[in-house]
Amino acid sequence: MPTESTFLLAGLFLLLAAAGWAMGRFGERDEEQPPPPLNIDYLKGLNFLLNEQTDQALEHFLEMVRVDDKTIETHFALGSLFRRRGEVDRAIRIHQNIIARPDLAAEQRDQALYSLAKDYLHAGLLDRAESLFTRLAQGSRYQVQALESLCRIYEQEKEWERAIDAAEKLEVLGGRSLALQIAHYYCELAEVAAKRNDYSAARAYVKKAQTGRPRTMRGALTRAHIAQETHDSKTALRLYHRIIDENTYLIAEALPEIVAIYTREDELAELERALKTLLQKHPEMSSLIAYTAIVNDIGGIPVIDAVVKEYMLNEPTLAEFVDLQRLSDQQEDQEESALAKIRTALSKLATASPRYQCQECGFSSQRLLWQCPSCRNWETQRPASRVQFDTVLQHSITRS
Numbered sequence: 001m002p003t004e005s006t007f008l009l010a011g012l013f014l015l016l017a018a019a020g021w022a023m024g025r026f027g028e029r030d031e032e033q034p035p036p037p038l039n040i041d042y043l044k045g046l047n048f049l050l051n052e053q054t055d056q057a058l059e060h061f062l063e064m065v066r067v068d069d070k071t072i073e074t075h076f077a078l079g080s081l082f083r084r085r086g087e088v089d090r091a092i093r094i095h096q097n098i099i100a101r102p103d104l105a106a107e108q109r110d111q112a113l114y115s116l117a118k119d120y121l122h123a124g125l126l127d128r129a130e131s132l133f134t135r136l137a138q139g140s141r142y143q144v145q146a147l148e149s150l151c152r153i154y155e156q157e158k159e160w161e162r163a164i165d166a167a168e169k170l171e172v173l174g175g176r177s178l179a180l181q182i183a184h185y186y187c188e189l190a191e192v193a194a195k196r197n198d199y200s201a202a203r204a205y206v207k208k209a210q211t212g213r214p215r216t217m218r219g220a221l222t223r224a225h226i227a228q229e230t231h232d233s234k235t236a237l238r239l240y241h242r243i244i245d246e247n248t249y250l251i252a253e254a255l256p257e258i259v260a261i262y263t264r265e266d267e268l269a270e271l272e273r274a275l276k277t278l279l280q281k282h283p284e285m286s287s288l289i290a291y292t293a294i295v296n297d298i299g300g301i302p303v304i305d306a307v308v309k310e311y312m313l314n315e316p317t318l319a320e321f322v323d324l325q326r327l328s329d330q331q332e333d334q335e336e337s338a339l340a341k342i343r344t345a346l347s348k349l350a351t352a353s354p355r356y357q358c359q360e361c362g363f364s365s366q367r368l369l370w371q372c373p374s375c376r377n378w379e380t381q382r383p384a385s386r387v388q389f390d391t392v393l394q395h396s397i398t399r400s
Helices: 004-026 040-050 054-064 072-084 088-099 106-123 126-136 143-157 160-174 179-195 199-210 217-229 233-246 248-264 268-281 283-295 302-313 324-328 332-352 389-399
Strands: 356-358 381-383
Touching: 072 088, 072 106, 088 106, 106 126, 106 143, 126 143, 143 160, 160 179, 179 199, 179 217, 199 217, 217 233, 217 248, 233 248, 233 268, 248 268, 248 283, 248 381, 268 283, 268 302, 283 302, 283 332, 283 381, 302 332
Parallel strands: none
Antiparallel strands: 356 381
């Protein structure tokens, strides 16, 4: 059965045929001259299409229709159609055919180069796409679109210095702030430097990320990780506590590190006091602390164990599986034993379900991703605060 693209391509052929026939029928000509018959070449091309011989139809079309001012928009429409249908090799051939025209106007050449660059990008030929977008970014009417595409390419290739350069030019030309995006580029550089133990460079990149731009908690989190790696526990704890106070959702990342430092320093009593103060200031964080503790198997700290117990006893979905009221009526040792088993089960469920979700597009992941892979927005993921029972049950149904 002919595909949608076949019918659309056939429509283009018929449109050209009709246009040619109309020009011959109604244009200037001798009144006694009969209207021209429908061009046999169009019918031949249409026959290729209806027999799903798309390659032959394309060859016939390119040979039949010369690229001139009357047909160039048809070529662009055809190339765009092939790209949308995933037939990128055909789109590339069409746009290359346009560019090969020696007398092509500068504006049309830029349009063809931009279309070809999009073809390459769609095909994953990033080096070729980058080359064309770089050319278009130097004064063409596609300058802004080219710089936007270059940013996406450099993000994929993790070429953060070049991404910063393109984004800064885009800020000037586009008239909009990309401060958060650029800050994350610098944080990426900082994390790369930290991995190779170049902590001096890492600190310098974080400083650039936070200088003259809206502060991103990622910078503080990166600085805290650097302090932890360089055994500066005091600075690490100060930064982690500030992260929690200023941006509560990052407790999912900060709490395990805080517990690790206090445990290593043998100052769990100080941790107990700090968490009690935190909960007094932010009581709404109780469920997030409990969920984080369950996922990371953090226990043995009274204030954390208390919020985890409260979390389990007040979880409405869990109440459908376990008689929590009867459980709380049992003797203390029996209750603790039963709750410990439930907590272990919850930990397994929580680690099997997505922990973060993008607030823009809903993309879910097991770990925090600063840039959403789906919508490409920065710092839009937020952690779950409860075990996603519906997701777990869906997986169970699917597997069965």
